[in-house]
Amino acid sequence: MKIFEKFKNLAESLKKTKQELSDKINFIFNSGKIESKDIDKIEEVLILSDISYQTASEIIEGVKKKVIKIKDLTPDIIKKALKEEVNSKISVAFPDIKDAGKKNIFIIVGVNGVGKTTTIGKLGKYYADRGKKVMMAACDTFRAAGREQIEAWGMKSGIEVVSGVENQDPASVAHDAVQRFKEKDYDLLLIDTAGRLHNKKHLMEELSKIKRVISKSYGSEPDEVLIVIDAGLGQNSLIQVEQFKAIVDITGVIITKLDGSAKGGIIIDIIHKLNLPVRFIGTGESPDKISEFSPEIFTDSLL
Numbered sequence: 001m002k003i004f005e006k007f008k009n010l011a012e013s014l015k016k017t018k019q020e021l022s023d024k025i026n027f028i029f030n031s032g033k034i035e036s037k038d039i040d041k042i043e044e045v046l047i048l049s050d051i052s053y054q055t056a057s058e059i060i061e062g063v064k065k066k067v068i069k070i071k072d073l074t075p076d077i078i079k080k081a082l083k084e085e086v087n088s089k090i091s092v093a094f095p096d097i098k099d100a101g102k103k104n105i106f107i108i109v110g111v112n113g114v115g116k117t118t119t120i121g122k123l124g125k126y127y128a129d130r131g132k133k134v135m136m137a138a139c140d141t142f143r144a145a146g147r148e149q150i151e152a153w154g155m156k157s158g159i160e161v162v163s164g165v166e167n168q169d170p171a172s173v174a175h176d177a178v179q180r181f182k183e184k185d186y187d188l189l190l191i192d193t194a195g196r197l198h199n200k201k202h203l204m205e206e207l208s209k210i211k212r213v214i215s216k217s218y219g220s221e222p223d224e225v226l227i228v229i230d231a232g233l234g235q236n237s238l239i240q241v242e243q244f245k246a247i248v249d250i251t252g253v254i255i256t257k258l259d260g261s262a263k264g265g266i267i268i269d270i271i272h273k274l275n276l277p278v279r280f281i282g283t284g285e286s287p288d289k290i291s292e293f294s295p296e297i298f299t300d301s302l303l
């Protein structure tokens, strides 16, 4: 019960994807006797929920192998096999997120408008609620609104925000934040960055500089470099993640706006194809709408 409570938001935010997926799968099975060609139809349904062709085929091949010798196939047998296959794709034993010790730094990156600043605001509260002393840094110096936005989140949750002036070099804001973080009694520093398109070379170089400066002032690499992706962008986000990964060595993924999307299938590819852990899920706009990710709850809620 308690475990389910913890992932309630995750389960709820998968409703749209589940509807797309389960309704269509049930429709396939409603046509009477189940034949092996019905299993192939499921592959199309998976692709429609934004699972890549390659991953969908692997899942379907796995299902077929599991049920090939069973004479009287029922929808339940196939659904169970499907669940097991999806689960096997996403149950990768990643190391835990590095939020345990004293002094951890997370940098949050991603393209424009995916929900980075909102996620930092929610994460700040999430960790403060769990007893951490959190600091947030506004390294989006392109837009005054970016700074004001994170300051508003800080005010709401009583979290200190370090910010620079408009158009200040974001790397120098990051440097100042890390110095302050090191000197004072803080546990976790969350660094917000401006949105940038993955194909804009100079902006990607700027990000690489921010990370270099943080590592230098911190004395070691930041503990987590988390990329935020918008669930609604589906397969496009795989390209974004790959390009950011090449520049700043992404350590994990946060998926936002799952509440408004039927493309939750993308999560399977992030884990299976890109081999990256999904750390958090954004499930709405308000401060508490953030959830840890659980592969089991994900598959259970989806299928």
Ligand SMILES: Nc1nc2c(ncn2[C@@H]2O[C@H](COP(=O)(O)OP(=O)(O)OP(=O)(O)O)[C@@H](O)[C@H]2O)c(=O)[nH]1
Pocket (backbone or CB within 6 Å): 110, 111, 112, 113, 114, 115, 116, 117, 118, 119, 140, 146, 193, 194, 195, 196, 256, 257, 258, 259, 260, 281, 282, 283, 284, 285, 289
């Ligand atoms: N429904 C929903 N909306 C979200 C979620 N996360 C963020 N948003 C909304 O997405 C919009 C953009 O969020 P921001 O946090 O400003 O995005 P950003 O990535 O910081 O944007 P830039 O700094 O301009 O690149 C806002 O309207 C947020 O309220 C989520 O999990 N669910």
Ligand SMILES: [Mg+2]
Pocket (backbone or CB within 6 Å): 116, 117, 118, 140, 146, 193, 194, 195
């Ligand atoms: Mg922002």
